[in-house]
Amino acid sequence: MCRRLYERGLIAGQDGNVSVRIAEDRVLVTPAGMSKVDVRTSDIVELKLLADREVESKGSREESSEVEVHLAAYGVRPDVHAVIHAHPPTAIGFSVAGETVEHPLLAELKYGVGTVPLVPYEPPGTRALADIAAEFLRSYDVVLLEHHGAVAVAPTLLVAHQRMESLEHAARILLVARQVKGRAN
Numbered sequence: 001m002c003r004r005l006y007e008r009g010l011i012a013g014q015d016g017n018v019s020v021r022i023a024e025d026r027v028l029v030t031p032a033g034m035s036k037v038d039v040r041t042s043d044i045v046e047l048k049l050l051a052d053r054e055v056e057s058k059g060s061r062e063e064s065s066e067v068e069v070h071l072a073a074y075g076v077r078p079d080v081h082a083v084i085h086a087h088p089p090t091a092i093g094f095s096v097a098g099e100t101v102e103h104p105l106l107a108e109l110k111y112g113v114g115t116v117p118l119v120p121y122e123p124p125g126t127r128a129l130a131d132i133a134a135e136f137l138r139s140y141d142v143v144l145l146e147h148h149g150a151v152a153v154a155p156t157l158l159v160a161h162q163r164m165e166s167l168e169h170a171a172r173i174l175l176v177a178r179q180v181k182g183r184a185n
C-alpha cells in the first residue's frame with residue numbers, strides 16, 4: 001500500500017502514513033522517518049493501545065509521528081479498520097487556497113468519497129490535530145487537513161486507498177474545469 005501511494009503521486013519524501021486495526025487494542029502502523037516507498041514488512045510497528053491514549057510499541061522502528069490522528073479516528077469509528085494519511089498535491093492545493101474539493105455532480109466524489117470537510121489547521125503530529133480531525137471523522141470518511149494533507153478511513157485498506165485516490169482525481173478534474181472556464185471567459 002505504501003508503494004502504491006508513492007507510485008500514484010499521493011505522497012513524496014517521507015510524507016504520509018498507513019495503519020490497520022488488527023484487534024480492538026492493536027494497530028499496525030508505518031514507521032517514522034522513512035520514505036514509504038522503502039517500507040518493508042519488517043519496518044512496520046505494532047502498537048498495543050493502553051489506557052489514557054498511551055501506547056506500547058513493538059518493532060525495530062519508531063511509529064509514525066502522525067499516528068495520533070489514526071488512533072483518534074479508530075477511537076471515534078468502530079467501523080473503521082484502516083486509515084491512510086497522504087499528501088495528495090492537487091487536493092492540498094485546494095486546502096492551501098482555503099477551499100475543499102467539492103462538486104455536487106462529480107461521480108468520483110459523490111459515490112466514492114462523499115463530502116470532504118476542511119479541517120482547520122493544527123500543526124502535524126500534535127494532539128490538537130488528532131482531536132479536531134477525529135471530530136470531523138466521526139461523520140466523514142475523507143477529510144482535508146488545511147495546508148497539510150488528507151485522511152481517508154474505511155473498513156479496509158483497499159477502500160481507504162480508493163477514497164484517497166478518488167479525492168485527488170476529483171481535485172484534478174475540478175482544477176482543469178476551472179482552467180478551461182478561465183480560458184473561455
Ligand SMILES: [Zn+2]
Nearest residue numbers: 016066124149
Ligand atoms: Zn502529513
